[in-house]
Amino acid sequence: MEPRRQIGERVRRTEDARLLTGHALFVDDVRLDGMLHVAFLRSQYAHARLVRVDATAARRRPGVVAVYTAADLGDYWRPGPLLVPPPPIAGLVFNACTQVPLAKDKLRHVGEPIAMVVAESRYLAEDALDDIVLQAEPLPAVVDLEAALRDGATRVHEHLPSNVAAHAVQRKGDYARAARGAHTVIKRRFLYDRGASAAIENRAVVAQWDPRAEELTVWDTTQAPIPIRNGLAQLLGLLQSQVRVVAPFVGGGFGPKIMMYYPEEVLVPWAAMRLGRPVKWTEDRQENFFATTQERGQIHDAEIALDKRGKILGVRDVFLHDTGAYDPYGLTVPINSQCTLLGPYEVPNYESEFTAVFTNKTIVTPVRGAGRQHGVFVIERLLDFAAKELKIDRVEIRRRNLLRPDQFPFNNEILFQDSAPLTYDSGDYEPALDQALELIDYHRFVREEQPRLRAAGRHVGIGIVCYVEGTGIGPYEGARVTVEPGPGVRVRLATGVGTQGQGHFTSFAQIVAEVLGVEVADVHVITGDTREFHWGTGTFASRGAVVAGSACHAAATRVREKILELASHELNASTADLVLAGGKVHVRGGDPSGGIALGALAVKANPLRGAVRPGTEPGLEATAYFGPDRGSTASGVHAMLVEVDPETAQVEIKRYVVVHDCGRVINPMIVDGQIHGGVAHGIGNAFYEQLVYDEEGQLLNASFMDYLLPTATDVPHIETAHRETRSPLNPLGAKGVGEAGAIPTGALFAQAVEDALSDTGLEICEIPLSPNQLFALIERAR
């Protein structure tokens, strides 16, 4: 029997049976004896001075156990931590203002929590919210980014001289000189507005204090259970070992469920300890629209300088980034925008300056794509406008600027979000572009189909865009692999990164199964429970497969060595002559039935009597860690055919093609699924979803009736093709894929729709669109 390939196979998911039968545990499913329920009183004002909170009547209501305001928290009231310190960019200005657990003297966005009611049921807790008397003096709301920066503007944080949260400039070469020597310079203003992450599962926290074990258990819909455990231990004065955080099945993450130390996340465990009873809070959808972090508000003033052949000489971009009322996540989002703008192209001179702005809106932290969308939108749109100006085909202008395979590793000479220089590890971009052209039949469409359909009065358009995505950043993740002693073959794998639907149970099992020569079904994966594994950071930045996957590989490899070493003694053969396959070790060329099963070998690895050789570690178990030097750079090309009805401004996506390169694919079925979901999210961002704030800072569409997620009739069939340019930065050769699909969609949508409506001469420089906005653009262009 020879070892079987598992990595790269379409293996169906091991976690699915639990999810399909309703037996998977989500946080809101946790029910404990004596459990209390929480509701939060939240600000109705975008900006106000909080004068008085009177909870007397609420406390008297039958069934209410406690009501807490900021004043009741005592020393526990403190602003949250700065989660991601900014990279060391020269001349950087950064004003950290992190969120507070309950508002004390000022309300800074609608939905900011003011008081916490704990009652015997959620229904009673919500009843009691009406009993709380609030006195507040409204202040002018800071909503518009440019107005926020004008002299004399109302300040979100009065201890600061302005609403500037941060200012950063990154440069490569000398853009001004490049522009002076350019044949053509194209300048435009680009707008990108906010959307919701909209995981179908809202956030939830359940906490239970066990006074006898002196242990706190917290079930949390978090993407980062280990940092939450460590932070809670510190806040509550407990040892890290006294806190167990479990992120069980989580119903979609998309960024905002990262280690936020959200007010609710910090207060529910505190209340459980204080009251001596388990406490649960589950966010409702309306709260989610106000209190779960959001993303995407930016305004870019950008220009590109080119020679007459369309070769990029340089890019200059000055942009404003809406960070919302607080900035606990540092500068990850605008730095991603800044870095991703460079794309798969050679940009010899680059100057990028951004100002992050405090506003009276919900906090901004990464949402699937995390700022990369904006960068791709700006560069791709600039190239489209340049192509028109220079009368070069849009594909050709891209082709002329793509990096060549011999240029890797390619250093872009600016800093990425992980503080490492933005260096692309590997890539092969032109074949991906050619494959996308072929799949969508670009040249035939442009030469034959489009003129024919246009002559028939139909508005059909094609789009094609390229992008890169920084993925798989550090610092590190870990994994422990254990062969379970006993009959048969059972392997346990524990890792710190939780799952929000990405298929970790299966992909990680595939890696371990291949290394140990067992079946995927034999590998029992535990993720997201700090009692099982307590070193690591979390699921973000498309890094699970790259960083945690590599840690799984390293731990399994070490266990494999232990297996072979022990088996060589047992079978009296050299390790080089041993084969590990089918859950057994046997001597090469010998009878496989004469080998030793791994479970039996694990029994021998933990003797109860006798002597062991000096230095022997017990068990067939190993823990290993993996931390890359820097992130790996995935890439892709998306292409789309659309038909637009100029009378209704409805857009029908006729075809959608994705050619994607995430390095070595562990499970193509899972990778396809990640891309499908990302594209759907991107289509939502492009045409359906927009968080509409009025000038008072009130969110006008805070429900799924008014905020439209794309449905099954809106998302087209997506055709995918994989290319594998392996990363040299990890043993698997993998790159991340979780965010990929969502990143280029806005740019693609704009290009394809503009092409369909080329007779109107309109230009699309903003995302999201909607039929209304598109109709207005068509009218304006006519």
Add this chain to the structure above:
Amino acid sequence: MKTVDLTVNGVTARRSVEPRLLLSDFLRNELGLTGTHVGCEHGVCGACTVLLDGEAVRSCLLFAVQADGHQVATVEGLSAGAVEDGALHPLQAAFREAHGLQCGFCTPGILMTLVPFLRDHPHPDEREIREALSGNLCRCTGYQNVVAAVQLACDGTPTPDR
């Protein structure tokens, strides 16, 4: 308080509840059937879909007292109960085979929407499947493999996807 008598997954239940208690909360908290998920509580996302006398309904838009005297079916009643291979309902098995779920939160509602749909439309085309799914929001899958799973459940041939 009002008494409700109903049958859930073939088992009778009698509880005394507040008239304002939602059916979704009743199923989850009174009966412990937490497979029915709550995503929006305003009838849009479809995650809480259950069957009331065989028809798909949003359990967040019904009060428990409205189910008095009725038959309710939830995702827990779809398969034989055990999670081994053989116990899955053919639709559940097709979802696993076609990767029709990712985080799985919306999945119970999608399954319960499809049960009566496929009963009434055993051979739907892709457009009909997408129409049937259009009242269930999913943020993970882009719906493509959900559609493929339904096609697989109907005739064993999912849309080829590579």
